[in-house]
Amino acid sequence: MSQLALAKLKEAFPREVLATSDYRGDETATIAREHVKAVCRFLRDDPDLQFDLPVDLTCVDYLGEEPRFEVVYHLYSTTKRHRIRLKARVPEDDPALDSVADVWPGFNWSEREAYDMYGVRFVGHPDLRRILLYPEFVGHPLRKDYPKEGRQPLVRREDPPQ
Amino acid sequence: MAKEFFAGKLADVINWGRKFSLFQYPFVTACCAMEYMATMGPRYDLARFGAEIPRFSPRQADFIMIVGTVTERQAPILKRVYEQLAEPKWVVAFGVCASSGGFYQNYAAVPGIDQIIPVDVYIPGCPPRPEQVLDGLIMLQDLVQRGQGLSYERLRREHEKIKALKAARA
Ligand code: SF4
Numbered sequence: 001m002s003q004l005a006l007a008k009l010k011e012a013f014p015r016e017v018l019a020t021s022d023y024r025g026d027e028t029a030t031i032a033r034e035h036v037k038a039v040c041r042f043l044r045d046d047p048d049l050q051f052d053l054p055v056d057l058t059c060v061d062y063l064g065e066e067p068r069f070e071v072v073y074h075l076y077s078t079t080k081r082h083r084i085r086l087k088a089r090v091p092e093d094d095p096a097l098d099s100v101a102d103v104w105p106g107f108n109w110s111e112r113e114a115y116d117m118y119g120v121r122f123v124g125h126p127d128l129r130r131i132l133l134y135p136e137f138v139g140h141p142l143r144k145d146y147p148k149e150g151r152q153p154l155v156r157r158e159d160p161p162q
Numbered sequence: 163m164a165k166e167f168f169a170g171k172l173a174d175v176i177n178w179g180r181k182f183s184l185f186q187y188p189f190v191t192a193c194c195a196m197e198y199m200a201t202m203g204p205r206y207d208l209a210r211f212g213a214e215i216p217r218f219s220p221r222q223a224d225f226i227m228i229v230g231t232v233t234e235r236q237a238p239i240l241k242r243v244y245e246q247l248a249e250p251k252w253v254v255a256f257g258v259c260a261s262s263g264g265f266y267q268n269y270a271a272v273p274g275i276d277q278i279i280p281v282d283v284y285i286p287g288c289p290p291r292p293e294q295v296l297d298g299l300i301m302l303q304d305l306v307q308r309g310q311g312l313s314y315e316r317l318r319r320e321h322e323k324i325k326a327l328k329a330a331r332a
Contacts, residue, residue: 133270134235141269150269153277155237160277 003027005049005084012042028085033071036088037098043075043084044103051075051084057100057110059118063144067091069120073100073107090120099125117142173309180224181306182212184299187223189243192230194257197289206292211299220244225252225282225302231259232272244279251313252282252302257289264288280312 006020006027016035021028031039043051055074062068067089076083090097099122101108111122112131119140122128130137137152190198202208202216217223220243232240244253255275258264261284263273275281282305285298305311 132235146269148269149267151234151273152269153234153237153272155241156277157279 005043005051005082008046008049009039009043009084012046013039026085027083028087030087030089033088033090033097036071036073036086037100037103039086040073040100040103048080049082050077050079053078054100054104054106054110055083057107057114059114059120059142061118061142061144069095069118071097071114071120095119096121096123098123099128101125116140119143174307177307177309181303184211184213184224184302184306185215185217185222186213187218187220187226187243187247188216188229189226189240190229191232191236192259194230194259194289197292197295198227198229198256201292201295206296208296208299211296211303213299220246221248223247224250225254227254227256228260228275229256231264231266232275232278233270234272235270237272237278240275241278249313249317250311252305252311253279254283254285254298254302255281256285256295256298258286259288261286280316282311 003022006022006029009029010017010020013031013035016032016039017029018032019030029039043049053076055076057071057073060070060072062070069090069092071088071090073086073088074083075086088097095118097120099107099111101111101122102124108126109131111125112128114120115122115125115128116130116132117140129135133141134154136154139146139150141150188198200206202214208214220226224247226244226247228240244251253275255261259266259271260275261281263271265288267273272278283298283302285294287294290298
């Protein structure tokens with residue numbers, strides 16, 4: 001496995017990259033949330049890296065830790081055939097970070113999903129609406145403090161069977 | 163007396179014909195669809211029971227088969243499709259997800275479609291074997307032959323309401 005991506009990233013962003021790990025070739029970099037967009041641009045445009053495929057973007061809720069949320073990006077390069085994972089921590093009182101939907105349009109819907117499920121706001125997203133749930137839904141169901149069976153029905157019979 | 167006898171016999175004949183030419187509306191939403199296809203295929207062959215034609219307009223169907231998980235977001239659509247079915251109509255819940263929500267005890271899934279529309283026949287299983295589906299269909303045929311069903315009951319209730327209103331006005 002090449003450690004190239006991590007090495008180049010650390011070289012280009014010595015202060016923005018907070019931590020790295022490459023357990024069994026899983027290259028992971030934790031970035032300060034203000035710099036996510038710059039780092040993503042770099043990863044896409046650098047001729048040695050060319051991360052052109054946005055594989056996945058999701059969020060993790062570490063309830064009880066501070067900062068509480070962690071947004072995770074998985075990237076792949078179809079020309080160089082390597083992968084990298086980026087992580088950025090977001091605090092609960094201001095769950096916002098820059099959208100990368102204009103870097104990779106493929107992350108447009110992923111960001112909407114992370115917003116829908118966790119309430120993380122992606123600043124600069126062209127159309128940040130709920131994507132899976134309905135607009136009437138209140139709250140963000142994949143947060144750990146959302147009740148497991150917190151249903152918010154749209155229709156019900158008047159006389160449901162017992 | 164004779165008139166009633168023949169009207170009754172006529173209803174029996176109509177129900178008998180209806181029973182063997184049930185048009186279905188498959189409301190197929192999830193993995194149970196695979197088992198639904200197996201039931202429709204040549205090996206188990208739902209056509210033997212005269213229910214081989216899926217209609218993709220509820221207005222042409224006799225009964226609706228909810229095959230799979232129904233989410234809260236989908237519930238209004240299901241209700242609307244059910245209301246568009248022509249009377250008399252029957253509802254079959256195919257699989258535990260449709261019957262009770264199955265293992266989806268969470269914010270997204272409806273805990274049984276009977277919370278939204280009345281259900282005549284429940285087919286358990288995750289997914290049900292095709293034999294269970296055939297059994298469910300035979301139960302449905304029994305209901306049809308006897309002229310029973312929740313939509314008849316609702317119609318009867320509504321007739322009674324209208325009668326009561328008319329009587330109150332007279
Ligand atoms: S009952 Fe089982 S097979 Fe059928 S839709 Fe639910 S989970 Fe899928």
